[in-house]
Amino acid sequence: LTGGAAGSNFCAATAAAAQRAGLACELVIAGRPGPPGPVGSPGPALALARSWGAAVRWTGVPDRDSVDAALPAAARELAAAGRRPYPIPRGGATGLGAVGYALAAAELRAQLDGDDVTVVVPTGSGGTLAGLVAGHVLLGRPWTLLGCSASRPPQAAQRQVLTLARECLRLLGAEQEPGPADVTVVDARGPGHGLPSPDGLVAAEQAMRTEGLMLDPVYTAKALAQVPMS
Numbered sequence: 507l508t509g510g511a512a513g514s515n516f517c518a519a520t521a522a523a524a525q526r527a528g529l530a531c532e533l534v535i536a537g538r539p540g541p542p543g544p545v546g547s548p549g550p551a552l553a554l555a556r557s558w559g560a561a562v563r564w565t566g567v568p569d570r571d572s573v574d575a576a577l578p579a580a581a582r583e584l585a586a587a588g589r590r591p592y593p594i595p596r597g598g599a600t601g602l603g604a605v606g607y608a609l610a611a612a613e614l615r616a617q618l619d620g621d622d623v624t625v626v627v628p629t630g631s632g633g634t635l636a637g638l639v640a641g642h643v644l645l646g647r648p649w650t651l652l653g654c655s656a657s658r659p660p661q662a663a664q665r666q667v668l669t670l671a672r673e674c675l676r677l678l679g680a681e682q683e684p685g686p687a688d689v690t691v692v693d694a695r696g697p698g699h700g701l702p703s704p705d706g707l708v709a710a711e712q713a714m715r716t717e718g719l720m721l722d723p724v725y726t727a728k729a730l731a732q733v734p735m736s
Contacts, residue, residue, distance in 0.1 A: 507581055508594040509534030509565075509573040512552050513700055513724055516597045516631075521555035531560040532584065532591070534576045537568045570596065570657075570699070597631025599666070601673025604637035608674050611641020615648055622650075626733055628725035629653040629663050629691060630699075636670030639689055643675065643682045654694035654729035664691045694728040705731035 508520050510533075517533050524531035533555060556562065563580065565572040577593050584591040594603070614625070627635045635653045642651055655663040664686065671684045696703025706727035713719040713730060721727040 507532045507534070507577065507584065507591040508596070508598070509536070509577055509580075510596045511536050511570050511700055514597075515551050515722070515725075517560070518551040518554045518558075520594065520598075521558040521560035524560070525558040530589075531555070531558070532580060533560050533562045534565060534573050534580050535562055536565050536570045536573050538564050538566055595631070597633055599631035599633040599636075599670060601636075601670055601677050603633045604640060604670050604674040605677060607634055607637025608641040608644065608678065609637075611638055611645055614638075614641075615645055618649065623648075624650040624652055626652045626654060626729055628694070628729035629655045629667065630657045630725060632663060632666040632670055635689070635691075636667045636674060639667060639671040639684050640674040640678070640680075643671070643684045643688060644678070644680055647688070651688070651690065652732070653689065653691040654732045655691050656694050656725050656728050657699040658695075660691040660693050664689045667691070692732055694732055696728055700724055703728050703731065709733075 508517060510517050512535050514535075517535070521531045521533070535552065552562070565576045573596055577595070581591040581593045594600075618625070625638065627638060629635045635651070638651060642649060653663060653667060658666075667689050668684060668686065671689070675682060675684070694703075696706060702723035706723055709731040710721040710723065710727040713721050713727075721730060
């Protein structure tokens, strides 16, 4: 059981993982079904989630925060019906959810052999960047990490990432503690979450034309737009 905006890639990934594991998947989506709203159009992510068997319920409120209150209510409803829900916050943003990216940091270091490397990460709920921050600290801080916030003010994103990174390190039994200097977050929201930015569209077009790299307009295109390109 998880949720988010209609364009949530995490919801689609959860549905795919649930199908692979033989589990049912329930999604709580902000807004109402129908025409696209300010939090983003239904788009391919929700269509994929449904194709993988996810059941979808809507909050009726376009604000993504409505999902946070609706998830516990949905869990209670499912439990009352005799099911055993496992609620996951939006974006999988927990210390446990960040562990995967903390472990991936070692693989990333092996691939990024060299100095003066900056790892640029689009940031929404903060779990991905938090895991990389935790791994970065465990590895002795080998890079510069740049988070590009696509959904909330940079200061709020930094606080969220630090909280999750610290929780992640505690779960891993580490004694190291990340500080504010380990998390640099810039504002990549553009016109708003779920809405393409002009700079992001330019970055996505150049990435496709020069590298054959497909970027989504909500997160990765906006993050790449923060990197100077020739």
